[in-house]
Amino acid sequence: MSNDTRILYCHCVYAKVIPDETRRAVLAELSASGVAFDAVADLCEMSARKDPALKRLAGSGAVRIAACFPRAVQWLFHAADAPLPETGVDVFNMRDEAPADVVAGLSEGRTSEARS
Template sequence: MPSPVLLCRCAHAATIPADRREAVRAGLASCGRAVAVVDDLCGLAARREPWLRDLVASAERLTVIACHPRAVRGLLGRAGANAVSTQIECHDLRSNSAESILEAIRADGLSAAPATSVDVPEEPTAETPAFWRPWFPVVDEDRCVNCRQCLEFCLFGVYEADADGRVVVAHPDHCKNNCPSCARLCPHVAIMFPKIEEESPVSGTLDDPAQAADKVRLTREQLFKGDGSLLDKLRARQARPRLLKDGLY
C-alpha cells in the first residue's frame, strides 16, 4: 500500500463542519488511491489500535485528512503509529476548505481513477453500551520537558510515569469529559485536546510556544475558581510523599 489516504470524520465532536467533511469524502472517490475513512482517529489512538499502526508501517507515504497537524502527529505517536520510514502528510480539515484539500491531493499528479476502499476496524458508537467519547490529552513530545506538572495536577489518574520516568497518558478514559485544565496549566503548551472547539494551542494550532503560553496558561487558583474543595484536594495530595518509582501519588 504505497500511499493511502486516511480521512477522519471526527464523528464525536463539532470541530469540523459536516458539509466540508462530506465534500472531501466525495472528492476522494476519484483520487485513484486507497482510502480509509474512520469515524474517530482519537478513539483509534486511545485504544492503540493495531490496524492504525499497521496502516502507517505498511505505507511509503500516508496522507491524513483530519484536525490540526500537530494534534494528528501527537495522536499517531500515542498510537505507536509514527514509523520513521513513512512520510506523513497532513491536511487540516479544521482550517482549510474542502476545495483546497482536494486540490492539494490532485496536485500530486494522481490519475482521476476510482479510489479503492480500505477495510477499517469496527468502532464503538454512541448507541453501544461500552461507548466512551474519546476526550483525552495528547502530548506534543517536541515541546514536553517532563516537568511533571500535569501528573501532579490531574485528579483523575490520567497520567503516570513510565519505566524511564517520562510522563505518559496511561489512562485516557479516566479523563473528565470536556476538561482541558491540564493543558492550561502546562508551562510549555505541550498538551493538546484535539476535540476542543476553541482555536488555540490547546487544540493543536502552530503558535509559538513562548507566546502561546501567555494566551492559554492559567494558575491552579484560576482553574479551580469557585471550587475550593478541588483545590484543597490537590494541595493535600501534593503534600503527601511521592512514590516516584511507580509514578504514583
C-alpha cells in the first residue's frame, strides 16, 4: 500500500449496516499491511461532533476512505465544516463492495474510469 496517501477506515460501530465480515476483512488487511491509517469508530458520530480530526484529514491531500456511500461520506465531511477536496479522494463503500475490492482500492486507489 502507498505511504503518501492517508487512509481512513470507519468501523460504523453504532449501526450494523456494514456486514461484519466486510469490516473484519478490511480491518485485518489494513492492520497487517504496515501502512499508516486512521481507524474511527463511527464517521457519523465524528461529523456530528465536528471532530477536528476530520478537518485535518480533509486538508491533508490525497485520502482513501473505507466507509459507506460516497454521497453520504462527502456530505458528512461537509457537515463537520471539513469539506473534502474535489480531487484526490477515493471512497469505498463497505455496504456494497466486496472486501477484496475495498482492500485493493485502499491499496491502489480507484481509477477515474471506475469512479462513480
